[in-house]
Amino acid sequence: MKYDAVIAGAGFAGMYMLYRLRELGFSAIVLEAADGVGGTWYWNRYPGARCDVQSMDYSYSFSEELQQEWVWSEKYATQPEILRYANHVADRFDLRRDIRFERRIASAAYDENNASWRVATECGETYEAQFYIVATGCLSMPKEIDIPGVERFKGKRYHSANWPHEGVDFSGLRVGVIGTGSSAIQSIPLIAAQAAELTVFQRTAAFSMPAFNRPLQGEEITARKANYAEFRERSRYSLFGVPDLAMDKSALEVSAEERNATYEAAWQGGTLIALLESYNDIMTSTAANETAAEFVRQKIRSIVKDPKTAETLCPTTFPIGTKRPCLDTGYYETFNAEHVTLVDVRHTPLEEVTERGVRTSATEYEFDAIVFATGFDAMTGAIVSVDITGRGGVTLKERWQHGPATYLGLMVAEFPNLFTITGPGSPSVMSNMMVSIEQHVDWIAECMRTLRERGATTIEARPEAEQAWVAHVNEVADATLFPQANSWYMGVNVPGKPRVFLPYIGGVGPYRMKCDEVAGNAYEGFAITTEAGLSAAAG
Numbered sequence: 001m002k003y004d005a006v007i008a009g010a011g012f013a014g015m016y017m018l019y020r021l022r023e024l025g026f027s028a029i030v031l032e033a034a035d036g037v038g039g040t041w042y043w044n045r046y047p048g049a050r051c052d053v054q055s056m057d058y059s060y061s062f063s064e065e066l067q068q069e070w071v072w073s074e075k076y077a078t079q080p081e082i083l084r085y086a087n088h089v090a091d092r093f094d095l096r097r098d099i100r101f102e103r104r105i106a107s108a109a110y111d112e113n114n115a116s117w118r119v120a121t122e123c124g125e126t127y128e129a130q131f132y133i134v135a136t137g138c139l140s141m142p143k144e145i146d147i148p149g150v151e152r153f154k155g156k157r158y159h160s161a162n163w164p165h166e167g168v169d170f171s172g173l174r175v176g177v178i179g180t181g182s183s184a185i186q187s188i189p190l191i192a193a194q195a196a197e198l199t200v201f202q203r204t205a206a207f208s209m210p211a212f213n214r215p216l217q218g219e220e221i222t223a224r225k226a227n228y229a230e231f232r233e234r235s236r237y238s239l240f241g242v243p244d245l246a247m248d249k250s251a252l253e254v255s256a257e258e259r260n261a262t263y264e265a266a267w268q269g270g271t272l273i274a275l276l277e278s279y280n281d282i283m284t285s286t287a288a289n290e291t292a293a294e295f296v297r298q299k300i301r302s303i304v305k306d307p308k309t310a311e312t313l314c315p316t317t318f319p320i321g322t323k324r325p326c327l328d329t330g331y332y333e334t335f336n337a338e339h340v341t342l343v344d345v346r347h348t349p350l351e352e353v354t355e356r357g358v359r360t361s362a363t364e365y366e367f368d369a370i371v372f373a374t375g376f377d378a379m380t381g382a383i384v385s386v387d388i389t390g391r392g393g394v395t396l397k398e399r400w401q402h403g404p405a406t407y408l409g410l411m412v413a414e415f416p417n418l419f420t421i422t423g424p425g426s427p428s429v430m431s432n433m434m435v436s437i438e439q440h441v442d443w444i445a446e447c448m449r450t451l452r453e454r455g456a457t458t459i460e461a462r463p464e465a466e467q468a469w470v471a472h473v474n475e476v477a478d479a480t481l482f483p484q485a486n487s488w489y490m491g492v493n494v495p496g497k498p499r500v501f502l503p504y505i506g507g508v509g510p511y512r513m514k515c516d517e518v519a520g521n522a523y524e525g526f527a528i529t530t531e532a533g534l535s536a537a538a539g
């Protein structure tokens, strides 16, 4: 059977894409590697996993009934609650009948003669569709573990992004955690609460702030729901997908007392953006940024009792905010416990995993269990893990060998009718991703509707529009401090990956307006062909 669209992935992006296409009368099928919906929230079941954008923001806005009827129990919902929500959405909108589970896509090839995509799964099925819509996620491909000897370890091994569904009991065990990014920071306090001994291996210290998580109160839920639509609209036209703070001053034009009072209020607020949006130059001025960074370092020093451990936990090698900031519950406090040890692998590098544990340049540590929280091949990893071939047999992997090039993060030249939801070059991971997912899905759905109305068969990014967009993405990033960090935003965590800034940092509001303008201008920068192969679009 030939579909209008094959959608890859049944996370929040793939589910909403299916809903929208159905609503417009398109035939669509979702192919999903897992045996359930939810994507990120299906896979990442480690202890402490929860969202760090507030639950009432980090949820779909497309259905007023859905957002009114669903009740989030906490400021930051846990992974099980978010997964329940994903399942509720799948049931409520009867999505499962068009999702094929346990179908990992191996390849997708564009057939020029039929202007269609042939999508093949690892289990040997083939699906044909006019459009191939990639919703495989920005943070779904765990980075390969680059420490030799992993297979040799005789104890239990876990990866935060592929956690056993039945959970893990660390009681009485000697546990090693490798990594100190968001997932490690969420799980370390809970693993420490069970383990007999916990050793944390840190390469780069992260800036983390307390989440001050708490149950949501009835009144605040009612108040938000009373004007949810208006609130969502403000999020859509913000910088990061949640309503912006004032940001009307430089951090350098106020006194140190005033600045510290502002930072303290932001700290107490327990959100990702409050500190970074305290002033308008924190992400653009090294001096301004340093004031916020030093504020957090002072907090770390005030929490962690051992001065040497505190200094090791203080990030000093990158501006605050240029690596994904973290929210925690008791992370720094955990290092005050007698049975918790921090190992700085910059000073004593990890050399190998052994049968008994982990060997650094200084000594061998013995463990019963090792947890790898080593992060993801972000933004491009899942996309190019599928062998995607476009016009003339060009592969996407080849096209992106020096870094991903897209037009608006939505399409790639030479790959007609292939859309990427939250692709590289779009705000994606720089935002509340629910806002970015909905914006992309709505844009793609409207584009497909327009093509159908015009009797067009293909749409493709023009190379010159793609080049101009890539240049713009870089120009905007270069005006900030982001390129200074060796972050996964820059692809640096994966050996051999080109060092380019992957998301778009111009803000979800301005980005949305640009996408709408392009569509309103007869899809400027895209080539559209009709059945007869004639160009049907300007630009």
Ligand SMILES: Cc1cc2nc3c(=O)[nH]c(=O)nc-3n(C[C@H](O)[C@H](O)[C@H](O)COP(=O)(O)OP(=O)(O)OC[C@H]3O[C@@H](n4cnc5c(N)ncnc54)[C@H](O)[C@@H]3O)c2cc1C
Binding pocket: 008, 009, 010, 011, 012, 013, 014, 031, 032, 033, 034, 037, 038, 039, 040, 041, 042, 044, 049, 050, 051, 052, 053, 058, 103, 104, 105, 106, 135, 136, 137, 138, 139, 140, 183, 382, 385, 386, 421, 422, 431, 432, 433, 434, 437
């Ligand atoms: C631990 C963690 C916490 C996060 N917290 C937040 C947060 O608080 N706020 C926020 O905005 N964002 C957060 N994110 C980002 C999160 O990924 C997005 O918010 C969102 O869930 C992405 O949805 P998605 O559908 O685009 O991708 P995903 O949820 O990653 O779903 C992609 C799906 O595609 C499937 N897939 C991949 N490759 C293939 C293939 N070849 N064939 C078939 N199926 C395939 C996967 O199995 C997966 O189900 C977090 C990410 C992680 C890892």
